[in-house]
Each structure stands twice: as C-alpha cells, then as structure tokens.
Amino acid sequence: MTIKTERYKKGLKVFTTNLGPEAKKYAEGLEKIYPKFARVNMEFPFGDLYSDTKILDAHTRELITIGALTVLGYGLPQLEVHIKAALHCGASREEILETITQMLAYGGFPSATNALLTADKVFKEIDNKPKKKKKS
Amino acid sequence: MTIKTERYKKGLKVFTTNLGPEAKKYAEGLEKIYPKFARVNMEFPFGDLYSDTKILDAHTRELITIGALTVLGYGLPQLEVHIKAALHCGASREEILETITQMLAYGGFPSATNALLTADKVFKEIDNKPKKKKKS
Amino acid sequence: MTIKTERYKKGLKVFTTNLGPEAKKYAEGLEKIYPKFARVNMEFPFGDLYSDTKILDAHTRELITIGALTVLGYGLPQLEVHIKAALHCGASREEILETITQMLAYGGFPSATNALLTADKVFKEIDNKPKKKKKS
Amino acid sequence: MTIKTERYKKGLKVFTTNLGPEAKKYAEGLEKIYPKFARVNMEFPFGDLYSDTKILDAHTRELITIGALTVLGYGLPQLEVHIKAALHCGASREEILETITQMLAYGGFPSATNALLTADKVFKEIDNKPKKKKKS
Amino acid sequence: MTIKTERYKKGLKVFTTNLGPEAKKYAEGLEKIYPKFARVNMEFPFGDLYSDTKILDAHTRELITIGALTVLGYGLPQLEVHIKAALHCGASREEILETITQMLAYGGFPSATNALLTADKVFKEIDNKPKKKKKS
Amino acid sequence: MTIKTERYKKGLKVFTTNLGPEAKKYAEGLEKIYPKFARVNMEFPFGDLYSDTKILDAHTRELITIGALTVLGYGLPQLEVHIKAALHCGASREEILETITQMLAYGGFPSATNALLTADKVFKEIDNKPKKKKKS
Numbered sequence: 001m002t003i004k005t006e007r008y009k010k011g012l013k014v015f016t017t018n019l020g021p022e023a024k025k026y027a028e029g030l031e032k033i034y035p036k037f038a039r040v041n042m043e044f045p046f047g048d049l050y051s052d053t054k055i056l057d058a059h060t061r062e063l064i065t066i067g068a069l070t071v072l073g074y075g076l077p078q079l080e081v082h083i084k085a086a087l088h089c090g091a092s093r094e095e096i097l098e099t100i101t102q103m104l105a106y107g108g109f110p111s112a113t114n115a116l117l118t119a120d121k122v123f124k125e126i127d128n129k130p131k132k133k134k135k136s
Numbered sequence: 137m138t139i140k141t142e143r144y145k146k147g148l149k150v151f152t153t154n155l156g157p158e159a160k161k162y163a164e165g166l167e168k169i170y171p172k173f174a175r176v177n178m179e180f181p182f183g184d185l186y187s188d189t190k191i192l193d194a195h196t197r198e199l200i201t202i203g204a205l206t207v208l209g210y211g212l213p214q215l216e217v218h219i220k221a222a223l224h225c226g227a228s229r230e231e232i233l234e235t236i237t238q239m240l241a242y243g244g245f246p247s248a249t250n251a252l253l254t255a256d257k258v259f260k261e262i263d264n265k266p267k268k269k270k271k272s
Numbered sequence: 273m274t275i276k277t278e279r280y281k282k283g284l285k286v287f288t289t290n291l292g293p294e295a296k297k298y299a300e301g302l303e304k305i306y307p308k309f310a311r312v313n314m315e316f317p318f319g320d321l322y323s324d325t326k327i328l329d330a331h332t333r334e335l336i337t338i339g340a341l342t343v344l345g346y347g348l349p350q351l352e353v354h355i356k357a358a359l360h361c362g363a364s365r366e367e368i369l370e371t372i373t374q375m376l377a378y379g380g381f382p383s384a385t386n387a388l389l390t391a392d393k394v395f396k397e398i399d400n401k402p403k404k405k406k407k408s
Numbered sequence: 409m410t411i412k413t414e415r416y417k418k419g420l421k422v423f424t425t426n427l428g429p430e431a432k433k434y435a436e437g438l439e440k441i442y443p444k445f446a447r448v449n450m451e452f453p454f455g456d457l458y459s460d461t462k463i464l465d466a467h468t469r470e471l472i473t474i475g476a477l478t479v480l481g482y483g484l485p486q487l488e489v490h491i492k493a494a495l496h497c498g499a500s501r502e503e504i505l506e507t508i509t510q511m512l513a514y515g516g517f518p519s520a521t522n523a524l525l526t527a528d529k530v531f532k533e534i535d536n537k538p539k540k541k542k543k544s
Numbered sequence: 545m546t547i548k549t550e551r552y553k554k555g556l557k558v559f560t561t562n563l564g565p566e567a568k569k570y571a572e573g574l575e576k577i578y579p580k581f582a583r584v585n586m587e588f589p590f591g592d593l594y595s596d597t598k599i600l601d602a603h604t605r606e607l608i609t610i611g612a613l614t615v616l617g618y619g620l621p622q623l624e625v626h627i628k629a630a631l632h633c634g635a636s637r638e639e640i641l642e643t644i645t646q647m648l649a650y651g652g653f654p655s656a657t658n659a660l661l662t663a664d665k666v667f668k669e670i671d672n673k674p675k676k677k678k679k680s
Numbered sequence: 681m682t683i684k685t686e687r688y689k690k691g692l693k694v695f696t697t698n699l700g701p702e703a704k705k706y707a708e709g710l711e712k713i714y715p716k717f718a719r720v721n722m723e724f725p726f727g728d729l730y731s732d733t734k735i736l737d738a739h740t741r742e743l744i745t746i747g748a749l750t751v752l753g754y755g756l757p758q759l760e761v762h763i764k765a766a767l768h769c770g771a772s773r774e775e776i777l778e779t780i781t782q783m784l785a786y787g788g789f790p791s792a793t794n795a796l797l798t799a800d801k802v803f804k805e806i807d808n809k810p811k812k813k814k815k816s
Contacts, residue, residue, distance in 0.1 A: 030660070037641070037644075056199075056231060064202075064238060065238070068239060071380070073754035074618045077658065078657065101714060107204070108343070109377050110757075173373045176728060177381060177385075209481070210386070211382030211383070213382075213385075214382040236445075239652075240448065243652045245486065249438070252438070302524070305528045306508075309509045312512065317517065321784075327775055332740060336743055336782060340783060342748070344518060344786065347522075349522065367735055373729065375748060377724065378752065453648075457649065472607055472610075473646070475608040480650065483650070502599050507608055515612065515616070516751070516786045517786065577799075578777040589789065617754070621793075621794065622790040
C-alpha cells in the first residue's frame with residue numbers, strides 16, 4: 001500500500017511547515033506501524049484543516065490545539081508536538097503558558113499542571129540544545 | 137456573606153464586556169445557589185484570566201475556550217455561553233465553526249458533532265430574535 | 273432468569289437504606305431492560321461496597337461519590353440519585369454544595385456548574401414536595 | 409462549495425447501507441451547518457473505515473463503536489445512531505445490551521446506565537413504530 | 545480474608561484462558577495490595593462477563609475492550625493486557641490496528657495515536673521474545 | 681511579579697499543614713514556571729477551599745479529592761500528592777484503598793487499577809524511607 005496521495009503530500013508539507021523537520025520522522029514512524037493510520041493523520045488534520053489558513057491562521061490554530069490537549073489530560077506526547085509547532089508558528093512562550101493557565105477554568109488543576117510541566121520541559125530542551133556552530 | 141470583593145466586581149465587568157447583559161443574570165443565579173461558587177467564578181476566570189488581554193486578546197481566548205469545551209463533550213450549556221461571547225468579542229461564525237471542526241482531530245466526531253449542533257442552535261436563536269424597534 | 277441472589281437482596285436493602293423507597297423502582301427499571309446489568313448493579317456497588325460501613329460510613333461514601341460524579345461531567349442523572357442519598361444519610365446541603373465547589377479544582381467550571389445546578393434542582397424539588405398530611 | 413467528492417459519495421453509500429434511509433438526512437443536516445464538517449464525516453469514518461469490511465465486518469465494527477460511545481459518556485445521540493446501525497447490520501438486541509454491560513468494567517455505572525437507557529429507548533421506538541401495511 | 549470464592553476461581557480461570565499465564569501474576573499482585581479489589585476484578589468482569597461466550601465470543605469481546613480502552617485515553621497498561629488477550633483469543637494484529645484506527649472517529653488522534661504506539665510496542669515485545677527451544 | 685498576596689500565604693500555609701514540608705517545594709516549582717499559575721493554585725484550592733474546615737474537615741476533603749483524581753484517570757502525580765496529604769490529615773491506608781475501590785463503580789477498572797497501584801507505590805515509599813535516628 002502506497003500512501004503518497006496528493007492530500008497526504010499536502011498534509012505532510014503543512015505539518016512540516018508548522019513543526020519543522022521532526023514532522024517527517026513522526027509521519028514515517030506511524031507509516032511503519034499502520035499505513036492507513038498515517039495516511040489519515042496527514043490527510044485530515046494537516047491536509048484539510050491546518051492547511052486552511054484563511055479562516056484561522058496557524059498561530060491561532062496551534063493555541064486552540066494546546067488548549068484542547070491540556071483539558072483532555074492524556075495527550076501529553078501530542079502536547080509536546082504542538083507546543084513546538086506553536087513556537088514554530090510564532091507563538092510566544094507566554095502565550096502558551098497563558099493558554100494552559102486559562103484551561104484551569106475548564107479542566108481543573110490536574111490536567112493544567114501536567115500541561116504546564118510539559119511546556120516547561122519543552123522550553124528547557126530548546127534552551128539546552130547545543131546550537132549549531134556557524135561555519136567559520 | 138457578601139461577595140462584592142474588588143476582584144468579583146472586576147470579573148463581573150469583564151464577563152459583561154465579553155458576553156453582554158446576560159452575564160449579570162448568570163452570576164446572580166449562581167450567587168443564589170452558593171455564593172462561594174459564584175465568587176470564585178467571577179474572581180478567577182473573569183477577574184484574573186480574561187481580564188488580562190495583554191498576552192491573549194478576548195477574541196483568541198474565546199476561540200481557545202470553544203475548542204476546550206468542544207473536546208470535553210459535557211459542557212454544552214457553557215459552550216452556548218462562550219459561542220455568544222466569542223461573537224460579542226468579534227469572532228465570525230465561520231471562525232467558530234472552523235474551531236469546532238478542528239476539534240474533530242482531538243476529540244473525535246461525537247463531541248464535535250454535539251458542539252456543531254450547539255453552534256447552529258445559537259446562531260438560529262440570534263437570527264430569529266425579533267429586533268428591537270427603533271423609536272420613531 | 274431470576275436475579276434474587278443473596279447479594280442482590282443485600283445490595284437492594286443497602287440501596288434502599290441509603291436512598292429511600294425510590295431505590296426499588298430504580299432496580300426494577302433496570303431489571304426489565306437487562307437483568308444481568310441490574311444484578312451486578314445491586315450486587316457490586318451496593319451489596320459489596322456501600323454495605324461495608326466499618327471503613328467508610330455511608331455519609332462519607334456519598335460525598336465521595338458526589339465528588340466523582342461531579343468531575344465525570346456526564347453523570348447528572350446519577351448525581352441526582354446520590355444527592356438524595358447523601359441527604360438521606362445525614363449530609364447537609366452545605367456539605368454537598370461545598371463538595372461540588374471543591375471539585376472546581378479537579379474538573380473545572382463546566383462540570384462543577386452543571387453539578388451545582390443539579391443540586392439546586394434536587395433541593396427545590398424537595399422543598400416543593402407537598403408534605404403528607406398526618407392522620408388526625 | 410460542493411462536497412460531492414467520490415469519497416463523500418462512497419461514504420454516504422456505506423453510511424446508508426449501515427444505518428438505512430436516515431443516513432442521508434443526517435448528512436444533509438450537517439452539510440447545511442458546515443459543509444467541511446459534513447464532508448469529512450462522510451469521507452473519513454464511512455468512506456475510509458466502515459467501507460472496509462475485509463478486516464472487520466460491519467456487525468463487529470458497530471459493536472466496537474457502541475462500546476466506545478458507552479464509555480465516552482457524552483455521545484448519547486451518536487449512540488442512538490449506532491444502535492440502529494448495529495441492528496441494521498445484523499446485531500441482536502442482546503449483543504448490544506451485553507456490549508453495554510461489558511463496558512461497566514471500563515467506564516463504570518454512570519456511563520453504562522445512560523447507554524442502557526438509550527438502548528431501551530431505541531428498542532421501544534422500533535417496537536412502537538406502526539408497521540407499513542402491505543398492499544393487498 | 546480469603547478471596548477464593550467460586551466466582552473468583554471461575555473468573556481467574558477465564559482470565560487465564562484469555563490472557564495466558566500472566567493472568568495469575570496480575571491477580572496476585574492486586575490481591576497483595578487490596579484483596580477486596582482483586583476479588584471484584586476476577587469475579588465481575590472475568591467471572592460474570594467474559595465467561596459468558598454465548599452472546600459475545602471472547603475474540604469479539606476483546607476487540608470491543610480494545611476500542612473502549614483506546615478512547616478512554618488513560619488506560620494504556622490495561623490496553624497492553626487486552627492486546628495480548630485479543631491475540632491469545634485469535635484476533636489478528638491487523639484487526640487490532642484496524643480497531644484502534646476506527647477509534648480515531650470517536651476519540652480523535654491523541655488517544656488513538658497512544659493506543660497505536662502501545663500495540664506496536666506489544667507486537668515488538670512478542671517478536672523479540674526468545675523462543676523456547678524444543679527438546680531434541 | 682511578586683505573588684506573596686495574603687491569600688497566597690494563607691493557601692501555602694494550609695497546603696503545608698495538609699501535605700507537610702513538600703508543599704513549599706511544589707509551590708516554588710510552579711512559581712518558577714509561571715507565577716500566575718502558582719498564585720491561583722495556592723490562593724484558590726488551598727487558600728479558599730481547603731482552608732475552610734467548618735463545613736468539611738481536611739480528612740474528608742482529602743478522601744473526596746482522592747475519589748475525584750481516581751475517576752479522572754490522568755492525574756496520577758496529583759493523586760500521589762493527595763494520598764500523602766490524606767495520610768497526613770489522619771486518613772488510614774484502608775480508607776484510601778476503600779475510596780479507590782468504591783470508584784470502580786464510577787470510573788471502571790482502568791482508572792481504579794492505576795490509582796490502586798499509585799497508592800501502593802506511595803505506601804511502599806513511606807515504608808522504605810529510612811527513619812531519622814533519634815538523638816541518643
């Protein structure tokens with residue numbers, strides 16, 4: 001089964017635009033496990049939804065997703081992905097932390113605390129990443 | 137027990153700004169049932185969070201809340217309130233429907249379908265509301 | 273299929289003690305739909321758990337259940353049953369409202385608000401019920 | 409925006425096969441509210457998933473969906489749809505009630521009780537429907 | 545407290561039939577922590593529900609449970625147990641992956657992705673297990 | 681931003697009374713990540729709710745919280761905190777295990793099993809902690 005439909009390619013491109021080079025690895029990992037799952041993951045949220053930036057821009061979409069993943073409570077690996085994507089789309093750290101704090105009102109402290117600690121972990125990973133040396 | 141702290145007043149003012157005149161009735165309804173609950177409802181989400189529009193503006197906050205209420209699945213009365221508030225804060229109907237559609241990816245069809253039907257109901261109520269006659 | 277095991281009878285007795293005469297009607301309603309479901313409902317939570325008042329008394333058990341039903345968000349019919357049961361087991365209205373308010377911290381406003389309105393509805397039903405006349 | 413893609417048509421056909429003539433009305437209702445939502449609803453679960461009966465037949469798929477909707481707790485309108493679809497795909501009433509009863513172990517009594525009452529309601533609606541007279 | 549009721553023994557036997565020798569260790573682990581919990585775990589889902597294969601066979605029951613555990617989102621350790629049990633009861637890997645993929649429609653990507661990765665992990669553990677040597 | 685409001689101080693004091701010296705470290709950890717979050721965490725649940733022991737004593741409040749965290753399913757780190765707090769407020773281990781077992785009826789086995797294993801882990805940590813030597 002080849003999953004390289006036009007919508008898949010479009011979705012992977014949008015996912016890569018939002019998240020950066022990690023996107024391809026993520027998609028390939030799912031493809032190895034179950035191609036049908038990987039196909040719909042690229043085609044639907046990324047090919048159909050995030051690709052449409054006329055109604056909602058990528059920055060706003062990512063904050064909305066962070067809010068939803070916060071209140072769901074069990075989606076911390078996906079929250080990591082979308083915190084990185086939000087930063088990549090121009091959101092500030094403070095906007096992300098404020099979105100999570102707003103979710104206290106809708107999901108309570110347990111889910112929001114876990115989300116806050118996840119954001120902190122992502123930010124620290126970014127800060128501790130050795131910068132690529134410039135050619136000299 | 138009087139609940140008219142400064143933060144309560146500030147929260148009620150912000151809630152009224154976002155939602156319109158319904159806000160006061162909502163707050164008074166809760167106050168009659170349990171003042172402590174009404175107090176924290178005005179003080180915390182509205183007095184502390186929504187009042188702060190420097191990091192996230194009211195329009196964006198309301199879309200994030202609509203996303204969260206969609207995936208939670210059981211908060212349809214609150215979703216009605218925040219769909220009205222989002223419109224009041226300048227969100228378009230299409231932005232609201234797109235936010236709900238995006239939530240398909242995070243909570244699946246049952247919660248998103250119920251949210252879509254709720255949005256449709258709110259929009260129809262607004263369209264069917266007899267307009268106040270102008271003085272002539 | 274007869275479902276009148278000893279544990280069923282014990283469970284129904286405990287349920288009746290906690291809730292009052294409504295309990296029997298509730299159990300019979302389930303029995304008509306699917307006896308296996310009705311059997312485990314009486315045998316397990318009521319026959320096994322609520323019957324054991326040595327570790328946790330009925331009053332405390334009912335408050336814990338009210339807290340759990342509040343954060344779950346979708347169990348409002350069951351919440352009505354357990355608010356009545358809590359009152360029947362000696363809990364005050366204020367204890368019930370305070371338990372629901374505490375749940376703001378664990379499930380946020382949407383679920384707690386719906387629970388608060390449910391409690392208010394139950395209390396009003398009780399207040400509006402015509403009292404049985406005493407024989408004279 | 410026309411939503412009559414090939415996958416949409418395929419999905420609507422599968423949905424109609426599983427559910428009966430109600431399917432078309434359901435799809436058109438969503439289309440009026442937000443065509444993008446209606447499109448993905450037909451294209452993805454029905455066009456992509458339920459259409460594939462080689463791995464899982466429609467009967468088994470519907471029971472799995474009934475189980476999932478039971479534990480989610482907030483999808484009772486969707487549960488009604490899929491109880492009808494399960495019957496339409498050859499499931500017996502007892503299989504449906506047993507599936508819901510099994511969910512006691514995974515979601516507890518509140519969600520399973522609400523699902524049981526929903527099944528009972530659907531069965532009664534079917535039983536009370538006046539049968540079409542045969543031509544004589 | 546001895547927990548060796550007839551229903552407990554029956555449940556443990558069914559659990560062992562479905563899962564294999566791991567079942568006993570699982571039950572004993574719970575028994576050491578709280579015998580009352582272990583007792584109801586064996587008596588109710590395994591002794592009462594899974595033991596009844598007249599209405600739903602073990603294979604179908606396990607797929608339904610995998611669907612439910614997928615959408616719940618927080619039951620990954622239990623999902624591992626039931627993926628193994630499903631394989632033990634004759635389900636193919638593809639049926640399990642298809643069940644999880646179907647759940648995209650009911651619980652969205654975060655819960656289904658975590659379930660897919662869990663299935664992949666279980667399959668790899670099985671593939672990497674050194675096979676017992678045959679006597680020669 | 682300094683967060684040392686009177687309510688914050690009151691909340692931290694109550695949190696420390698209920699949990700012991702770990703409370704301060706927990707609050708400071710949150711403060712480093714996002715002071716606004718830390719402030720509302722101390723001010724609201726601890727300063728406003730747990731501080732009020734006239735309606736519900738700390739022991740009962742902690743059991744209710746353990747029940748809620750059990751059924752939520754995704755709040756195991758918070759459950760650890762509140763199991764320690766419950767013990768600190770005079771709850772017995774058996775009361776905690778019984779509360780978790782009662783939650784089987786409201787959230788099913790997956791969430792209750794994870795909570796039971798969490799309680800077991802906390803109890804073992806306490807038992808294995810080297811006792812401080814007494815001066816001799």
